[in-house]
Amino acid sequence: MFGNLSDRLTASFSSLRGKGRLSEADVNETVSEIRRALLEADVALPVVRSFTAAVRQKATDAARSQALNPAQQVVKIVNEELVEVLGGQSREIHWAPTGPTIIMLAGLQGAGKTTLAGKLGRWLRDQGKRVLLVASDLQRPNAVTQLSVVAQRAGVHVWAPEPGNGVGDPVAVARSGVQRAREQGYDVVVVDTAGRLGVDAEMMDQAVRIRDAVDPHEILFVLDAMVGQDAVNTSVAFRDGVGFTGVVLSKLDGDARGGAALSVRGVTGAPVLFSSTGEGLGDFERFHADRMASRILD
Numbered sequence: 422m423f424g425n426l427s428d429r430l431t432a433s434f435s436s437l438r439g440k441g442r443l444s445e446a447d448v449n450e451t452v453s454e455i456r457r458a459l460l461e462a463d464v465a466l467p468v469v470r471s472f473t474a475a476v477r478q479k480a481t482d483a484a485r486s487q488a489l490n491p492a493q494q495v496v497k498i499v500n501e502e503l504v505e506v507l508g509g510q511s512r513e514i515h516w517a518p519t520g521p522t523i524i525m526l527a528g529l530q531g532a533g534k535t536t537l538a539g540k541l542g543r544w545l546r547d548q549g550k551r552v553l554l555v556a557s558d559l560q561r562p563n564a565v566t567q568l569s570v571v572a573q574r575a576g577v578h579v580w581a582p583e584p585g586n587g588v589g590d591p592v593a594v595a596r597s598g599v600q601r602a603r604e605q606g607y608d609v610v611v612v613d614t615a616g617r618l619g620v621d622a623e624m625m626d627q628a629v630r631i632r633d634a635v636d637p638h639e640i641l642f643v644l645d646a647m648v649g650q651d652a653v654n655t656s657v658a659f660r661d662g663v664g665f666t667g668v669v670l671s672k673l674d675g676d677a678r679g680g681a682a683l684s685v686r687g688v689t690g691a692p693v694l695f696s697s698t699g700e701g702l703g704d705f706e707r708f709h710a711d712r713m714a715s716r717i718l719d
C-alpha cells in the first residue's frame with residue numbers, strides 16, 4: 422500500500438541511522454525529503470505544509486533535548502503525524518436514537534458505492550441488524566440489478582424501483598424505501614445514489630434532494646483512492662454540494678499513491694470511517710488511522 426510513499430519516507434530516515442544526535446541540518450534535510458515524498462504522492466499542499474511544519478517543530482524539540490537515537494525519534498514523530506492527518510481515533514457510526522439508522526452513499530460514478538452498499542449490508546447484518554439497501558441510482562443502467570445482486574450475496578433486502586414506489590424517480594424510491602424500513606422495523610437503511618464520471622450540477626442537485634427527502638444520520642462520501650490529484654477537488658465539491666459526515670476510501674488494494682487518503686480529512690474535516698480493499702463483500706474494514714500509519718511506515 423502506497424509503496425512509493427513508504428519507500429520515500431523510509432529513505433528519508435536512513436541518513437539518520439547511526440547518528441548519535443540530531444543537528445539542525447539533519448532536521449532540515451529530513452523535512453525536505455518528507456515534503457518531496459508527500460508532494461510526489463499527490464498529498465494536498467495545505468496538508469503537506471501543516472504536516473511538515475509539525476514534524477519540523479517536534480524534530481527540532483527532539484534535537485534540542487539531545488534525544489538519543491535520532492532515526493527512531495523521527496520515525497516516531499512521522500508516525501504520530503500520519504495518525505493525526507489520517508484522522509486520529511476512529512469513531513462509531515451515528516446510530517439513530519429510535520427507528521432505522523439512515524446511511525446515504527454519495528460519490529462519483531465508479532467510486533465503489535454500490536459495492537460498498539453490499540459490504541456495509543453484510544457487515545451490519547453480521548452485527549445482527551436488519552438492513553435494507555435502497556436502489557436510488559437510476560442513472561447507471563445496471564446499478565439496480567447490481568445492487569440486487571450484492572444484496573442477495575450479503576443476505577440483506579433490497580428496495581428497488583417498481584410501480585408504486587417511484588419508478589424513474591430516485592427521490593421517490595429513497596423516500597418510499599425509508600418509509601418501508603420504518604413500517605417494517607429495519608435497523609439500518611443504506612441508500613445508494615447516482616454518481617457521474619465528473620462532478621456535475623444535476624447529480625449534486627439529485628443527491629441534495631435525496632438527502633432532504635430521507636434526512637440521513639450519516640452521509641458517507643465514497644472516494645476512490647486511485648484518483649490522485651482530483652481527489653481534493655472532488656471531495657470539496659461533494660462537501661460543499663451535498664455535505665458528508667464521513668468518508669469511505671475505496672480501492673486501497675490498488676496501486677494508489679496515498680494522496681487521497683492523506684488529504685481527504687485535512688481538506689474536508691470529515692473522518693474516514695471505512696476502507697475498501699477489493700471487489701469481494703469481505704474486502705472491507707473499519708478505518709484505523711494508527712494501523713494505516715504503521716502500514717505506511719512498515
Ligand code: GDP
Nearest residue numbers: 530531532533534535536671672697698699700
Ligand atoms: P459506483 O458507480 O460508485 O456504484 O461503483 P461500483 O460499486 O459499481 O464500483 C465500480 C467498480 O469498482 C466495480 O467494478 C467494483 O467491483 C470495483 N470496486 C469497488 N470497490 C473496490 C475496491 O475496494 N477495490 C477494487 N479493486 N475494486 C473495487
